[in-house]
Amino acid sequence: MLDYGTMGLVFAGVLVLLGLSGIRIVKQYERGVVFRFGRIIKPLGPGLNWVIPVVDRVTVVSTRIVATEVPDQDVITRDNVSIKVNAVVYFRVVDPIKAIIEVEDFLSATSKVSQTTLRSVLGQSQLDDLLAERDKVNHRLQTIIDEHTGPWGVQVTLVEVRQLDLPDQMQRAMASQAEAERERRAKVISAEGEFQSSTRLREAADIMSGNSQTLQLRYLQTLAQIATERNSTIVFPIPMEFLRAMAPTQSTPS
Helix, strand or coil: CCCHHHHHHHHHHHHHHHHHHCEEEECCCEEEEEEECCEEEEEECCEEEECCCCCEEEEEEECCCEEEEEEEEEEECCCCCEEEEEEEEEEEECCHHHHHHCCCCHHHHHHHHHHHHHHHHHHCCCHHHHHHCHHHHHHHHHHHHHHHHHHHCEEEEEEEEEEEECCHHHHHHHHHHHHHHHHHHHHHHHHHHHHHHHHHHHHHHHHHHCCHHHHHHHHHHHHHHHHHHCCCCCCCCCCHHHHHHHCCCCCCCC
């Protein structure tokens, strides 16, 4: 039989083991929630913590940002265009107690809410708004999803619509529209250039028509340019006014 000394050592060893089994280490990015007989007692912060063995149960929740991908969703926009879209939702737990007691699985619940919200918001939007105002759509998605997950202690920090696939027929129509828009802009720019050029030429013609010397100088510049650029012989008519201006002035006999 064991003597009292040995029994005391065994009992002390059991107490030490029970005490060690109550140690819980919570990492810096985690928070723990202590349940005692099914009731929440206190939250556990990062570091070394001790709970009553067997009696207390600890649930640990990560407070780091989680990125979950919303799978491809078939959406019909407000202007009856069928598209396929997916997104990425970034969220984190800000209240561990709510994240545990308010929802069974906050990760799955947040993903499901993101899917339904994505279909709802994009279904109420025009296709042009989705393509041109992506930031506004992302902000609206973030606001609506965060309203749903807020009571669960989950904060949505960012939502990004990552890919938006259009039907082949719609892609061809948009490409034709973009090409027509580019041609229209090119024609407008060309017409504007012609208008400005004709306006300047008219102003130059008005100035030169009022000054014969300017007209003669321009005539000589044109001849010089033609002589430099071409090697062939060119017959160029010379106006009589130019010859009269170049002829010496004769004195009148007394």
